[in-house]
Amino acid sequence: MTEENQRRVVSVIVINEASVLSRITDLFSGRGYNITSLTVAPIPESKYSRLTIVTAGSVRVIEQITKQLHKLIPVLRVYEHEDMVEKEMAMIKLPITENLSDINTLCEAYNGKIVNAGESTIIAMVADEPKRIDNFLNAIKRYNPKEIVRSGAVALER
Amino acid sequence: MQISGAQMVIEAFIAEGVDTVFGYPGGAIMNVYDEIYKQDKFQHILNRHEQASVHAAEGYSKASGKVGVAMITSGPGFTNAVTGLADAYMDSIPLVVISGQVPMSLIGTDAFQEIDAVGISRSCTKHNYLVTDAKDLPRVLKEAFYIARSGRPGPVHVDIPKDVTAQIAEFDYEIELDLETYKPHTKGNPRQIKKAIEAIAAAKRPLFYLGGGIINANAAYEVREFVQKTGIPAVETFMARGVLSHDDELLIGMLGMHGSYASNMAMSETDLVIGLGVRFDDRVTGKLSEFAKNADVIHVDIDPASISKLVNADYPIVGDVKNVVTDMLEQVGKIDSENYESWRETIINFNELHPLTFHEDTDRIKPQWVVKRVGELLGDSANISTDVGQHQMWTGQFYPFTRPRQFISSSGLGTMGFGFPAAIGVKAASPEKTSINFTGDGSILMNVQELMTAVEKKIPVINIILNNNFLGMVRQWQTLFYDKRHAETDLSVQPDFVKLAEAFGGIGYRVKTKEEFDAALKDAVEKNVVAFIEVIVERMENVMPMVPSGGSLFNMMLLEKKGDK
Numbered sequence: 001m002t003e004e005n006q007r008r009v010v011s012v013i014v015i016n017e018a019s020v021l022s023r024i025t026d027l028f029s030g031r032g033y034n035i036t037s038l039t040v041a042p043i044p045e046s047k048y049s050r051l052t053i054v055t056a057g058s059v060r061v062i063e064q065i066t067k068q069l070h071k072l073i074p075v076l077r078v079y080e081h082e083d084m085v086e087k088e089m090a091m092i093k094l095p096i097t098e099n100l101s102d103i104n105t106l107c108e109a110y111n112g113k114i115v116n117a118g119e120s121t122i123i124a125m126v127a128d129e130p131k132r133i134d135n136f137l138n139a140i141k142r143y144n145p146k147e148i149v150r151s152g153a154v155a156l157e158r
Numbered sequence: 159m160q161i162s163g164a165q166m167v168i169e170a171f172i173a174e175g176v177d178t179v180f181g182y183p184g185g186a187i188m189n190v191y192d193e194i195y196k197q198d199k200f201q202h203i204l205n206r207h208e209q210a211s212v213h214a215a216e217g218y219s220k221a222s223g224k225v226g227v228a229m230i231t232s233g234p235g236f237t238n239a240v241t242g243l244a245d246a247y248m249d250s251i252p253l254v255v256i257s258g259q260v261p262m263s264l265i266g267t268d269a270f271q272e273i274d275a276v277g278i279s280r281s282c283t284k285h286n287y288l289v290t291d292a293k294d295l296p297r298v299l300k301e302a303f304y305i306a307r308s309g310r311p312g313p314v315h316v317d318i319p320k321d322v323t324a325q326i327a328e329f330d331y332e333i334e335l336d337l338e339t340y341k342p343h344t345k346g347n348p349r350q351i352k353k354a355i356e357a358i359a360a361a362k363r364p365l366f367y368l369g370g371g372i373i374n375a376n377a378a379y380e381v382r383e384f385v386q387k388t389g390i391p392a393v394e395t396f397m398a399r400g401v402l403s404h405d406d407e408l409l410i411g412m413l414g415m416h417g418s419y420a421s422n423m424a425m426s427e428t429d430l431v432i433g434l435g436v437r438f439d440d441r442v443t444g445k446l447s448e449f450a451k452n453a454d455v456i457h458v459d460i461d462p463a464s465i466s467k468l469v470n471a472d473y474p475i476v477g478d479v480k481n482v483v484t485d486m487l488e489q490v491g492k493i494d495s496e497n498y499e500s501w502r503e504t505i506i507n508f509n510e511l512h513p514l515t516f517h518e519d520t521d522r523i524k525p526q527w528v529v530k531r532v533g534e535l536l537g538d539s540a541n542i543s544t545d546v547g548q549h550q551m552w553t554g555q556f557y558p559f560t561r562p563r564q565f566i567s568s569s570g571l572g573t574m575g576f577g578f579p580a581a582i583g584v585k586a587a588s589p590e591k592t593s594i595n596f597t598g599d600g601s602i603l604m605n606v607q608e609l610m611t612a613v614e615k616k617i618p619v620i621n622i623i624l625n626n627n628f629l630g631m632v633r634q635w636q637t638l639f640y641d642k643r644h645a646e647t648d649l650s651v652q653p654d655f656v657k658l659a660e661a662f663g664g665i666g667y668r669v670k671t672k673e674e675f676d677a678a679l680k681d682a683v684e685k686n687v688v689a690f691i692e693v694i695v696e697r698m699e700n701v702m703p704m705v706p707s708g709g710s711l712f713n714m715m716l717l718e719k720k721g722d723k
Binding site: 014015018019022023026030060063064067068070071073074075076 | 290338340
């Protein structure tokens with residue numbers, strides 16, 4: 001059993017009710033688990049919401065996380081993803097004075113484009129695997145981004 | 159029927175068969191208390207502090223096997239109760255705790271006696287609710303009782319704003335619960351059970367490791383049968399005292415930090431741990447990497463998260479321990495008790511080498527003697543609760559328990575002040591038994607106001623205060639590990655415990671000799687009123703054996719043999 005910290009993606013289906021998100025985050029903070037990112041939104045036409053949590057821990061810790069999540073009363077299902085499609089979105093605010101066609105080309109390589117242009121800034125968005133988003137954010141540095149926002153990962157089992 | 163939220167609480171209690179509610183009124187819960195006043199279906203016991211109400215409900219629950227119920231007001235009423243919730247959560251005690259809350263319109267305004275109660279109780283309850291509409295109350299209350307007692311039991315907290323208790327809505331308690339996301343797994347996997355039986359049959363030195371889950375599952379008598387039929391020796395956790403009778407030949411004793419030498423050595427030498435309703439607590443295992451190092455592990459527990467949390471289970475079985483042991487008993491014929499004969503002899507040798515004992519080598523009474531003596535005089539006729547500290551460990555070591563639910567103590571959280579109110583709850587649940595609370599001169603002062611509750615309600619709890627003028631357990635650690643620097647543990651300045659009991663209307667005894675003790679106990683049992691028996695005991699006595707924190711179970715500090723010095 002490896003004790004190394006591994007990045008894991010866990011999806012949790014919960015009843016969409018008051019304070020359910022606190023129950024999840026309290027569990028993580030109370031037991032000393034990490035949350036790298038967390039996204040949550042209602043599942044259409046159901047009483048449930050879906051959370052995608054990116055976390056890190058040893059195999060034993062990850063096993064505990066999924067079991068402890070299961071113990072929470074409003075939790076319906078916990079998926080610890082093995083074989084998944086994982087995507088994340090990022091938006092970047094850049095000065096309008098930068099080379100816009102270069103920026104647009106770069107964004108296109110990461111499933112994105114310039115989505116808004118203002119008086120002095122533009123906003124570009126990309127959507128890709130979290131690792132590739134890292135690469136993109138590295139590449140975009142040379143265009144002097146003013147603000148960056150990442151959505152956190154979402155995932156679906158294949 | 160259309161009734162108020164407050165009336166719904168009463169009706170739900172009646173439907174659930176609640177006969178005793180412990181609590182303390184206040185502004186936000188007054189509507190419910192008004193309905194309590196009007197009814198005669200259950201009794202209400204007014205504790206003198208909300209923490210005591212929850213501990214009393216815990217004692218009641220542990221002694222009766224039913225869900226304990228406590229009721230408190232908002233703000234400080236609730237925060238006082240938090241220790242009780244946490245205690246019940248750690249020891250898996252089924253409770254429903256109802257708290258008042260400020261009216262909905264005032265929530266979030268920092269109103270008088272407002273606190274985010276569900277925010278606080280979230281991490282120390284199995285589940286909690288803030289009820290925002292009276293129409294939800296029947297379902298919430300029914301769910302609360304169901305969640306508290308099913309699966310791995312635990313406390314459920316229901317916070318009800320004052321206007322919701324006044325609101326009129328439809329009450330129907332016959333509703334079917336639809337808990338799609340909560341389905342405890344109670345039946346053990348037959349294939350795993352078969353494998354476990356085969357592992358037991360193949361083992362040379364198997365060992366039962368019995369835990370408090372057996373008592374929660376009402377499985378002690380099935381476990382007794384299983385132990386008898388297999389001839390496999392057993393150790394008990396502190397929580398499991400009474401699962402086996404003290405005179406069972408296969409019971410080695412209690413294991414862990416203050417477990418007996420034979421128990422801890424058996425755990426270190428076994429080749430197959432059969433864990434039933436246990437959670438491998440650090441006070442039990444000592445250093446994890448050295449715990450039962452050469453053994454495979456069968457782990458039966460209702461809580462999947464307890465399995466392989468700390469010690470990897472080779473044969474994990476999720477299920478109610480009563481169901482699983484019943485299933486195992488069907489295959490018990492595959493296990494030959496003869497195979498373990500030499501293992502049983504090894505354990506007898508361990509026991510002869512370092513028996514669990516103490517030396518009566520001082521003028522003052524030894525605290526262990528008091529525990530043993532109460533056992534001799536009252537034995538099965540008493541229910542025993544304790545506070546937390548040295549006296550607690552001595553009770554676990556030396557009281558001759560004969561049945562499950564005889565022993566009630568704060569194990570996981572280790573709450574000083576638990577014992578007296580818990581004993582009140584025990585006595586309320588089980589009035590035919592004498593209710594003894596072993597306590598210390600430190601612990602008793604942490605809920606001493608319960609003298610008033612016991613006097614008012616004529617609940618004759620006998621508190622035996624083992625007075626060593628020390629915060630004894632901390633003092634013991636200071637002596638052993640802090641070079642005898644006894645920081646803030648000398649409790650030489652004390653109240654007059656006899657007068658203290660008398661001031662509330664109870665009786666007090668101060669005893670210094672064995673004869674005085676016998677006479678005091680006899681008198682207290684006969685007088686049938688709440689009592690303090692203060693026993694002046696040897697000050698520097700240590701609880702032995704002891705596995706230092708984080709040490710290996712087999713590396714025990716042992717009682718010095720007579721003549722060693």
